[in-house]
Amino acid sequence: MSGAPVVDVKGLWTVYGDLVVHRDLDFSVMPGEVVSLVGGSGSGKTTLLRQILGLERPHRGSIRVFGVPLHTCDPGLFKKIRKRWGVLFQHGALYSALSVFDNIALPLRELHAFDADFIRDIVMVKLDAVGMDKRHASTMPADLSGGMIKRVALARALVLEPELVFLDEPTAGLDPDRSEAFVKLVRDLHIKLNFTVVMATHDLDTMVSVSDRIAVLADQKVVVCGRLDEVVRYDHPFIRDFFLGERGRRALSAAPALQTN
Numbered sequence: 001m002s003g004a005p006v007v008d009v010k011g012l013w014t015v016y017g018d019l020v021v022h023r024d025l026d027f028s029v030m031p032g033e034v035v036s037l038v039g040g041s042g043s044g045k046t047t048l049l050r051q052i053l054g055l056e057r058p059h060r061g062s063i064r065v066f067g068v069p070l071h072t073c074d075p076g077l078f079k080k081i082r083k084r085w086g087v088l089f090q091h092g093a094l095y096s097a098l099s100v101f102d103n104i105a106l107p108l109r110e111l112h113a114f115d116a117d118f119i120r121d122i123v124m125v126k127l128d129a130v131g132m133d134k135r136h137a138s139t140m141p142a143d144l145s146g147g148m149i150k151r152v153a154l155a156r157a158l159v160l161e162p163e164l165v166f167l168d169e170p171t172a173g174l175d176p177d178r179s180e181a182f183v184k185l186v187r188d189l190h191i192k193l194n195f196t197v198v199m200a201t202h203d204l205d206t207m208v209s210v211s212d213r214i215a216v217l218a219d220q221k222v223v224v225c226g227r228l229d230e231v232v233r234y235d236h237p238f239i240r241d242f243f244l245g246e247r248g249r250r251a252l253s254a255a256p257a258l259q260t261n
């Protein structure tokens with residue numbers, strides 16, 4: 001991993017009334033990395049992603065994506081930068097009134113730059129890339145399984161060929177087999193398309209199998225960000241509970257990064 005960070009957050013404060021969610025938080029991601037963001041429920045993972053995506057303005061601190069200070073740059077530049085990332089949101093992954101096809105086509109149509117044939121071709125390629133049969137193009141989200149919804153949402157996140165992909169709890173609500181299949185899909189696409197991934201997750205198995213580095217959000221900041229073996233050695237109550245409890249030990253026993261140490 002070399003070059004300038006793709007995401008660079010410095011001294012971030014996020015404050016809602018009396019609630020301080022982030023206090024002087026630093027976080028950065030290098031090109032090509034898969035970085036997982038872990039932390040208890042309510043620790044501020046989704047909020048951090050929303051800040052990085054420019055959906056909320058920080059109380060204090062700076063956020064640069066692709067080197068651009070998102071919250072102070074001009075709207076034209078922000079629009080350009082936005083096209084370089086794709087997002088799979090934690091909730092409301094798909095528009096329920098739109099078919100699978102129209103959900104995936106939406107980011108392309110919003111650009112007003114492509115004709116219908118081109119859009120159809122791209123949508124079909126993306127459906128195929130996420131392992132969905134083409135006959136599901138006309139299906140409505142209500143008629144899809146949980147795993148399929150995640151796949152379609154991933155196809156939509158990838159439709160503009162992003163350099164950077166944000167995944168917020170991508171395997172939440174999936175059974176272990178579907179989670180594993182989804183993680184394998186993300187890993188394969190990451191290798192093939194070489195994008196950078198920032199992923200918030202509770203799912204230890206997901207994180208262990210796919211991350212280059214893990215950032216632990218606790219005490220309103222990123223307390224440690226490093227390889228799995230570095231993170232588990234860091235002494236913190238959240239890390240002890242999360243990684244070194246019974247479930248954690250099981251997931252870690254399958255982790256190559258630890259077996260070699």
Ligand SMILES: Nc1ncnc2c1ncn2[C@@H]1O[C@H](COP(=O)(O)OP(=O)(O)OP(=O)(O)O)[C@@H](O)[C@H]1O
Nearest residue numbers: 016019021039040041042043044045046047048090
């Ligand atoms: N717009 C808002 N106004 C007030 N409080 C908010 C707002 N958005 C988030 N919060 C609060 O910020 C805190 C962090 O929320 P966030 O959704 O980022 O947590 P999380 O780590 O993603 O949790 P989970 O693992 O459950 O998804 C929570 O206490 C939440 O209630």
Ligand SMILES: [Mg+2]
Nearest residue numbers: 045046047090
């Ligand atoms: Mg969240």
